Amino acid sequence: MTLRAVLIGAQTYGLTGVHADVRLMHEVLRKHGFTDIVTRTKELACYAGIKEALSRLRAATRPGDGVVVYYSGHGALLGELQYLVPVDMADSTPTDFRGYLAEELTAAVRALTDVTPNVTVILDCCHSGGAVREAAYEAGRWALKSVELPRVAQGAGLERAAALSRPGDPLVPDVVRLTACQQHDSAYEAELRPGAGRQGVFTAALAKVLDPRRHLRVPWSVLVAHARDRIKQQQVRQWPDAGGPSGRLPFSLEEPSEPERLPLVRRDGRFVVPGGAVFGLGPEDSVGMMFPGGHAKDVGQEFSVPATVDAMEAGDALLRTTPAAAPRSLAGDLRTAALPPGAYALVVRVHDRRHVLIDAQAPFAEALRQELARCPRLAETDDERDAFATVRVTQPGRCEVLNAEGQPFRKPAGTAHSDPARLTALLEELARGERVRRLRDPEGAGRLDAALEVRFEAEHPAGSGDWRMLRPVGERLYSGDSYRVTVANLSGVPLYFWVIGVGLSGRTALVTNDQPSGYRLEPYGDEHRSTRTTASVRIYWPSDVPAQGPRPETVHLLVGDRPMDLRGLASREAPSRSACTTDPALGALLQELWYGVRDQQMDVGEEFHYRVWTVHADALPQSREAEA
Structure with a gap:
C-alpha cells in the first residue's frame, strides 16, 4: 500500500498564508507515512494544473492505496455555482470559466474511489458568494480566507456544471470530508506566532491534533472536534466539521469501536450537554465528563469527572458535579468558563433504559x-x-x-x-x-416556536417523478420505494434541520449525514434557501433481516434553532446497505464536501429548542410491483 496526496495551494486575492499551509500539510503527511506527495502552488495552482494533478493522482493510485486531496485558498459560492479559485481565475472569459467547479471536484473524487475506498478530502477555504476578504480584526492579526472576486462571466461555468450533473447519481460513499467552515461563512488565516507569517487557522489546528505523539488511534470525528475547540479558544467564529465515514482512523479504513460521545460546554458557570434531551438524557441520569490531560506528562491521557443531570433547560441537560472530584491538574479548568480542547461527556446510566x-x-x-x-x-x-x-x-x-x-x-x-x-x-x-x-416534541420551554411548513412525500412507481404526501401513521412502504422531505422556514430567524431514519432492521441513520450539524434554513424571504427538499431516500430490505413483514420504518424531521452535531444518534456499524440509504443528485456533493456547521462550543446563553415531525410506516419485503 502506498499513501499518496495532492496538495493544492492557490494564493490569490490577498491571501499570504496558503504556501505555508501546503508546507505544513506536507510535513504532517510525511510523519504519517505518505511517500508520494505532489504539490501545486504558485503558477501550477491554475485551473489546468489542478485538473492535471488530480488526473495524474487517479492514474497513479492502485487498489489499497490511501489518498488525500488537500486545498487551501479561496472558495466561492455565486448563486448555485460553487468552485475553488485557481490562480488564473481572473483570466476567465465568457467561453472559458477558470473556476474549478463543484462538479469537477466530485468527478475527480469519484474516480479515485473507483480504485480505492481510502480517500480523504481536506478543504481549507470559504464559501462566501464573492463577499470575501474583509478587514482583519485583533489589530490586523486575523484575515478572512476570502476577498471580493472580480466579476467574471458565469455562463461557461454553468454549462460545464450542467454537463457534469446527472440527477440520481449517488454520493461518493467512501470519502472522509474535512471542512474548514459552514457553507455561507468564511475561513480565516492568521499570524499564530509573532513574526511567523499567516497561515490557515483550520490547517494549523488540524496539524496540531494530527501530531502522532498526541493522539493514538483516535478517529477523524474526534480529531476535528479537538481542532474545533482550539479554534474556538482563539476567538474565531469558524467551525470545522467531519463528514462521510468520519469514524475512521486517519488515512485508513479502520473504524474503532467508539463510545457515545456527547457535546460538553460551559454556560453561566455550569457544565451543560447541549441537546441532551435529543440524546435521551433526563434528570438524575449519570454522565462522565471527559477531559484531556492538561500537562505535557498527561499527553494522550483522559480524565473522567462524574456528574449528574441536575435539570433540563429547554432541550439542554444541566450537570451537577464536584470540582474536587477532578485530578489536581484539571481543577483550575473546571472553575473557568473555557473547557480544555477535546472535552466531552459519556453516558454512564440513564433513566430510560x-x-x-x-x-x-x-x-x-x-x-x-x-x-x-x-x-x-x-x-x-x-x-x-x-x-x-x-x-x-x-x-x-x-x-x-x-x-x-x-x-x-x-x-x-x-x-x-x-x-x-x-x-x-x-x-x-x-x-x-x-x-x-420514539423521539417526539419536547415539553414546555424546549419546544421551538417558529412557523414552518413540512411535507413528507413518497414516489411511486419508482423513478416516475410522481410524488404524493405521506400520512403520519398507517402508510405502507415497499422495498425500492423512495421518500423525501421538504421543509420551509416561514419565520424571521435562521433554523436548522435534520432527517433521521430508523429502519426496519432497527438501525438508525442520520439521513442528512453530509451535514451532521444540520441543514441551514435561511429566514423567510432571504435570497438564500429558506425552503429545502432533501434528496430522495430509498428503502431497502437488508440481507441480514428475515423477509418477514411488515416491520416498522420511521422517519423523523427535527428542526432546531441552533446547529447541533447529531451523529451520536446513528448506528455505530456501517452495513453496505442499511434500511435507509441516501441517493441524492450529484450537485449536492460539493455541499457535502464543503459544508461545516458546528455546535460543540455554543455561545453562552443559547439553549437548544426544537420540534419533531414523524412518519411511522410499515415496511414490506417485496416491491410495490410484486404486491400489485
Missing part, C-alpha cells in the same frame, strides 16, 4: 448479564411484557434476538450472536433505534 429478557441457561446467561450490567442504556427484565428484545438460545452456540412480535431482528450471524460482548453491542444498537424511534 431498554429491557432485555434472557431466555438461556448458564453459563451463557450469566456472561450476558455481566455485559448488560455495564451498558448505560440496557437492563434485564423477567417480564416479557416489558422487554423490547428477547435473547433466546435455540441450540448450543446459536441464539436469536426477537422483537416484541416474536420476529428475529436480524438473522443469526454465527459468533456475533453467540459472543455475549458482540451480542450486547447488537442489543445496544437496537435499543438506540427503539429510543430514537
Whole structure:
C-alpha cells in the first residue's frame, strides 16, 4: 500500500498564508507515512494544473492505496455555482470559466474511489458568494480566507456544471470530508506566532491534533472536534466539521469501536450537554465528563469527572458535579468558563433504559448479564411484557434476538450472536433505534416556536417523478420505494434541520449525514434557501433481516434553532446497505464536501429548542410491483 496526496495551494486575492499551509500539510503527511506527495502552488495552482494533478493522482493510485486531496485558498459560492479559485481565475472569459467547479471536484473524487475506498478530502477555504476578504480584526492579526472576486462571466461555468450533473447519481460513499467552515461563512488565516507569517487557522489546528505523539488511534470525528475547540479558544467564529465515514482512523479504513460521545460546554458557570434531551438524557441520569490531560506528562491521557443531570433547560441537560472530584491538574479548568480542547461527556446510566429478557441457561446467561450490567442504556427484565428484545438460545452456540412480535431482528450471524460482548453491542444498537424511534416534541420551554411548513412525500412507481404526501401513521412502504422531505422556514430567524431514519432492521441513520450539524434554513424571504427538499431516500430490505413483514420504518424531521452535531444518534456499524440509504443528485456533493456547521462550543446563553415531525410506516419485503 502506498499513501499518496495532492496538495493544492492557490494564493490569490490577498491571501499570504496558503504556501505555508501546503508546507505544513506536507510535513504532517510525511510523519504519517505518505511517500508520494505532489504539490501545486504558485503558477501550477491554475485551473489546468489542478485538473492535471488530480488526473495524474487517479492514474497513479492502485487498489489499497490511501489518498488525500488537500486545498487551501479561496472558495466561492455565486448563486448555485460553487468552485475553488485557481490562480488564473481572473483570466476567465465568457467561453472559458477558470473556476474549478463543484462538479469537477466530485468527478475527480469519484474516480479515485473507483480504485480505492481510502480517500480523504481536506478543504481549507470559504464559501462566501464573492463577499470575501474583509478587514482583519485583533489589530490586523486575523484575515478572512476570502476577498471580493472580480466579476467574471458565469455562463461557461454553468454549462460545464450542467454537463457534469446527472440527477440520481449517488454520493461518493467512501470519502472522509474535512471542512474548514459552514457553507455561507468564511475561513480565516492568521499570524499564530509573532513574526511567523499567516497561515490557515483550520490547517494549523488540524496539524496540531494530527501530531502522532498526541493522539493514538483516535478517529477523524474526534480529531476535528479537538481542532474545533482550539479554534474556538482563539476567538474565531469558524467551525470545522467531519463528514462521510468520519469514524475512521486517519488515512485508513479502520473504524474503532467508539463510545457515545456527547457535546460538553460551559454556560453561566455550569457544565451543560447541549441537546441532551435529543440524546435521551433526563434528570438524575449519570454522565462522565471527559477531559484531556492538561500537562505535557498527561499527553494522550483522559480524565473522567462524574456528574449528574441536575435539570433540563429547554432541550439542554444541566450537570451537577464536584470540582474536587477532578485530578489536581484539571481543577483550575473546571472553575473557568473555557473547557480544555477535546472535552466531552459519556453516558454512564440513564433513566430510560431498554429491557432485555434472557431466555438461556448458564453459563451463557450469566456472561450476558455481566455485559448488560455495564451498558448505560440496557437492563434485564423477567417480564416479557416489558422487554423490547428477547435473547433466546435455540441450540448450543446459536441464539436469536426477537422483537416484541416474536420476529428475529436480524438473522443469526454465527459468533456475533453467540459472543455475549458482540451480542450486547447488537442489543445496544437496537435499543438506540427503539429510543430514537420514539423521539417526539419536547415539553414546555424546549419546544421551538417558529412557523414552518413540512411535507413528507413518497414516489411511486419508482423513478416516475410522481410524488404524493405521506400520512403520519398507517402508510405502507415497499422495498425500492423512495421518500423525501421538504421543509420551509416561514419565520424571521435562521433554523436548522435534520432527517433521521430508523429502519426496519432497527438501525438508525442520520439521513442528512453530509451535514451532521444540520441543514441551514435561511429566514423567510432571504435570497438564500429558506425552503429545502432533501434528496430522495430509498428503502431497502437488508440481507441480514428475515423477509418477514411488515416491520416498522420511521422517519423523523427535527428542526432546531441552533446547529447541533447529531451523529451520536446513528448506528455505530456501517452495513453496505442499511434500511435507509441516501441517493441524492450529484450537485449536492460539493455541499457535502464543503459544508461545516458546528455546535460543540455554543455561545453562552443559547439553549437548544426544537420540534419533531414523524412518519411511522410499515415496511414490506417485496416491491410495490410484486404486491400489485
